Amino acid sequence: MPDTDSIHRFLFEHSSIRGNLVHLDASLRAVLETHPYPPAVRVQLGQALAAVALLSATIKFNGSLILQVQGRGPLRTLVAQATSARTLRGIARWEGEVPMGASLAESCGEGRLVLTIERGGGEPYHEDDVRLFESEPLAFRCGCSRRRIEDMLRTLGEPEVRSMVTEQGAITVTCEFCNRTYRLDAVDAGQLFAQGPRQTPSAVHH
Ligand SMILES: [Zn+2]
Incomplete structure (x- = not known):
């Protein structure tokens, strides 16, 4: 055994x-x-x-x-x-x-x-x-991650996420499998819906 x-x-x-x-x-x-x-x-x-x-x-x-x-x-x-x-x-x-x-x-x-x-x-x-x-x-091992929580929040849409931040100051999501808590403040929430593509390293060169 x-x-x-x-x-x-x-x-x-x-x-x-x-x-x-x-x-x-x-x-x-x-x-x-x-x-x-x-x-x-x-x-x-x-x-x-x-x-x-x-x-x-x-x-x-x-x-x-x-x-x-x-x-x-x-x-x-x-x-x-x-x-x-x-x-x-x-x-x-x-x-x-x-x-x-x-x-x-x-x-x-x-x-x-x-x-x-x-x-x-x-x-x-x-x-x-x-x-x-x-x-x-x-x-x-739990499969949850900050990225998955962020993807889930994106599906709620920007107005919903912004109103959650306005009401509560921050968004906290607790995974029901492992009890891990993820916290997103107003800046984090804003970045979820940031406009435009990220700068690639080549775009940074002058
Ligand atoms: Zn989890």
Whole structure:
């Protein structure tokens, strides 16, 4: 058994049985630390993360594998994401008490489960052939960045962004996956919609 975050392929010799062992330690703790999840929610989120980590080891893909569950029960939303670069992140939303020991179906109630694969955004998956008996490290890493937040704000449009700055003095956006906060002051917000192309180095020469 590996004792760190990893996916470990295994194979029973003389039989056709093979599989993957997934071990989540620091990566799971990092996900669970971002929000004050009750124990039953931690269990469900942990299982969902283990499921996507296992699936990501089984399916060849380049990008993100995302499991989303939305229901009317106490566990409202569950999102677990694994990338081909072997990173994990996840989030859960709940209302009221999620029963301990209940199944995912019981916790979520009537709802839907969607599994999607988003292409791109990760390192190419395994150029070489399948390697057996080698474990691969897993890590919690959020894909959010200042650039992504800026792109999102641009889609809101300049008037909306300017009125947010006027009202609040600055814009703060908190990523719900990792709780990282991005702050844009009036100058930053103005630069989002700066007119004209940026000067290229050659244009600077006289
Ligand atoms: Zn984030």
